[in-house]
Amino acid sequence: MDASADSKGGAYVFKEAMIAALITLALCTPIIMFRTEADQNTSKLELIFRLTPVLVFMALAFAGRLVVLALRMRPARVKAVPSVAPPSGIRAFFTYVIGPLGLLFLFAYPVIVVWWLGPSGALKWMDSYGIQILIYVMLGWGLNIVVGLAGLLDLGYVAFYAVGAYAYTLLATGFGLSFWICLPIAGVLAALWGMILGFPVLRLRGDYLAIVTLAFGEIIRTILINWTAFSGGTAGISSIPKITFFGLVFADRENSFDEYFGMDYSPIHGKLFLYYVILGLALITNLVTLRLRRLPIGRAWEALREDEIACRSLGINTTTTKLTAFALGAFFAGLAGSFFAVRQGFVSPESFTFNESATILAIVVLGGMGSQIGVALAAVALIGGFEMLRELGWLKTFMVDYFGMTNFDPAQYRGLLFGLAMVVMMVVRPRGFVSTRSPSIFLTRRTAVSGDLVKEGHG
Amino acid sequence: MRWLSDPLLVVEHLTMRFGGLVAVNDLSFQVGRGDITALIGPNGAGKTTVFNCVTGFYKPTEGRLALARAGAVDRDAIEALTRSSARQAQSGAAELFLLERMPGHLIAHQAKVARTFQNIRLFQGMTVLENIMVAHHNLLMRASGMTVLGLLGAPHYRATEAWAVERAKYWLDKIGLLDRADDPAGELPYGAQRRLEIARAMCTDPVLLCLDEPAAGLNPRESLELNALLNTIRDEHGVSILLIEHDMSVVMQISDHVVVLDYGTKISDGTPVEVRNDPKVIAAYLGVADEEELAHVEAEIHA
Numbered sequence: 001m002d003a004s005a006d007s008k009g010g011a012y013v014f015k016e017a018m019i020a021a022l023i024t025l026a027l028c029t030p031i032i033m034f035r036t037e038a039d040q041n042t043s044k045l046e047l048i049f050r051l052t053p054v055l056v057f058m059a060l061a062f063a064g065r066l067v068v069l070a071l072r073m074r075p076a077r078v079k080a081v082p083s084v085a086p087p088s089g090i091r092a093f094f095t096y097v098i099g100p101l102g103l104l105f106l107f108a109y110p111v112i113v114v115w116w117l118g119p120s121g122a123l124k125w126m127d128s129y130g131i132q133i134l135i136y137v138m139l140g141w142g143l144n145i146v147v148g149l150a151g152l153l154d155l156g157y158v159a160f161y162a163v164g165a166y167a168y169t170l171l172a173t174g175f176g177l178s179f180w181i182c183l184p185i186a187g188v189l190a191a192l193w194g195m196i197l198g199f200p201v202l203r204l205r206g207d208y209l210a211i212v213t214l215a216f217g218e219i220i221r222t223i224l225i226n227w228t229a230f231s232g233g234t235a236g237i238s239s240i241p242k243i244t245f246f247g248l249v250f251a252d253r254e255n256s257f258d259e260y261f262g263m264d265y266s267p268i269h270g271k272l273f274l275y276y277v278i279l280g281l282a283l284i285t286n287l288v289t290l291r292l293r294r295l296p297i298g299r300a301w302e303a304l305r306e307d308e309i310a311c312r313s314l315g316i317n318t319t320t321t322k323l324t325a326f327a328l329g330a331f332f333a334g335l336a337g338s339f340f341a342v343r344q345g346f347v348s349p350e351s352f353t354f355n356e357s358a359t360i361l362a363i364v365v366l367g368g369m370g371s372q373i374g375v376a377l378a379a380v381a382l383i384g385g386f387e388m389l390r391e392l393g394w395l396k397t398f399m400v401d402y403f404g405m406t407n408f409d410p411a412q413y414r415g416l417l418f419g420l421a422m423v424v425m426m427v428v429r430p431r432g433f434v435s436t437r438s439p440s441i442f443l444t445r446r447t448a449v450s451g452d453l454v455k456e457g458h459g
Numbered sequence: 460m461r462w463l464s465d466p467l468l469v470v471e472h473l474t475m476r477f478g479g480l481v482a483v484n485d486l487s488f489q490v491g492r493g494d495i496t497a498l499i500g501p502n503g504a505g506k507t508t509v510f511n512c513v514t515g516f517y518k519p520t521e522g523r524l525a526l527a528r529a530g531a532v533d534r535d536a537i538e539a540l541t542r543s544s545a546r547q548a549q550s551g552a553a554e555l556f557l558l559e560r561m562p563g564h565l566i567a568h569q570a571k572v573a574r575t576f577q578n579i580r581l582f583q584g585m586t587v588l589e590n591i592m593v594a595h596h597n598l599l600m601r602a603s604g605m606t607v608l609g610l611l612g613a614p615h616y617r618a619t620e621a622w623a624v625e626r627a628k629y630w631l632d633k634i635g636l637l638d639r640a641d642d643p644a645g646e647l648p649y650g651a652q653r654r655l656e657i658a659r660a661m662c663t664d665p666v667l668l669c670l671d672e673p674a675a676g677l678n679p680r681e682s683l684e685l686n687a688l689l690n691t692i693r694d695e696h697g698v699s700i701l702l703i704e705h706d707m708s709v710v711m712q713i714s715d716h717v718v719v720l721d722y723g724t725k726i727s728d729g730t731p732v733e734v735r736n737d738p739k740v741i742a743a744y745l746g747v748a749d750e751e752e753l754a755h756v757e758a759e760i761h762a
Contacts, residue, residue: 306582315568454584
């Protein structure tokens, strides 16, 4: 009936819409039209007849059906399938405009915030926006190696983040090692776990690989919860030593950073330092990934994503290639985890739930698999956007003033709004923000490869 | 008769079973050094299975696959290598490999056997040039000091990469795709994709190139170009070729040696002319059922 809608006239559409409205009436009659309420004084049940909401719903159904049919009746748009995006297109825009500007902004961000809001006002913007987002940018870039380049779907990435965080925590509290010594150790330990996970799952592909990595993430978390003697269990470990600047702590006491440089103590100094540390770590991740893409190992990862069997026929050892991808991705997660622990001063298994893995994977997918700038933008949009929804005080005032919804709290709708935004995003740009792939080498011109040709990998 | 006097690959008693199904049954043949050897047979005869055994995608149930990369095959050396647990040996100038003992990627990397696939397996989302660069993986890996030196931008790595690009250009010129080097491989027309797959395989420096139906889906003009390309590969680069092909014009024109399979068994082995006149081959292709009819067909041929 719908398929032939375009051959019929307005009368048909009107009839269809009327039918929809009548169906709504039939549905609303038992559900909405009558309401029973106990009388305050006599406590007798009273039947209240409500016509207005029913009429509203009927009108909505009528209009909705009209719109749907009208959209169907439009002549179908001929969809061009541009397989080669021109180099002057969105890719170039992202690479040559957004990239450098974004980098400049990242370095200037703390200065802008402190200058604008003052040292105490800037704290929140440094911590829950700046540092928080950058941690996820780094995690996204790390996971991008595994998922975006090598095409191995990893749902347990947060496990390596946890390994890094606990590695620093235990080494610092147990042996009194400083953050800067623990940082590489945490990375190497995480990489080791990446390999340990890698070995048994090398033969698995696609869904099977995803399930095993998911299980691995849960195993790590469960061990952290139950092995109380080792990890402190659900209570976690608190009073983790803070980050130091060549041995100088950021605190209001003797021999601190502030005192050494003859400044009055301000918590913003510590935050600024943390910000630039995570910025540096994230940029190292990015730089290494960008360079590796142009090296044989990076090309082998991408080739593995495209066709594993062809890789073997060309003499590529798929086992070691997969393992290096797992290990390197885990290494960067370990660094990020270690930073997370030193920034938070407290770790517990609660920070490393599957939800985190899903968020990081969502960042990679939303950004466009394999694209560095896309992943960074997605992290800003996802994490920053989520935080931003906390700031919707004006919406609350608006709702109270105009609709009288006194108990409306926008923060409670964050998840809903967010899910909606994601769905819209995936409908509009199904391959993420940056859907084209930039070749790692070229002879005469750099043509972006359309996302339609690039495979997502199969495990 | 180079396949008898100077074989590159000696296949002996190769058997491949999948459960109860015997795909290849006690197959023995030799591939001559510098020959173009064609493996033909009706559909389901086990040709691709033989390929998968030679290139390490399957582990044969039984049999020996000995490849002498350089120098003549020494029977005693093969026996000695078989008795040891090693997968390769050096005897004089000859480098011997037992392919059935090697994993797939080492057959390509060390024994230098390259292959293409019946259904084209290019890296579709990568450019034509990138496809060929991936084929230089092991060479570039070594030059980049297992990535470490490459990460630091070592000059040796850059020089090697530049050399690889030059060789890519040579091959792209050879297959007529130089002007499309920066286009995604998935966008090329079918015939060009087949040629690119061959060029990619050649960039792994093989001694034996295994082509699984290289002429499938090509028009007559493209088939002729393919013949020329294969002859170039054999004559100018000294690479022996083992190919599966259904297109008899290709097989009869370019091959030096033809092996015919039917139901996993070898039914004929010789020069194209010999094979063409072999009644068993004719019977297999025309589908004669029993011995009596076979005799009848034979009689008809000789009449």
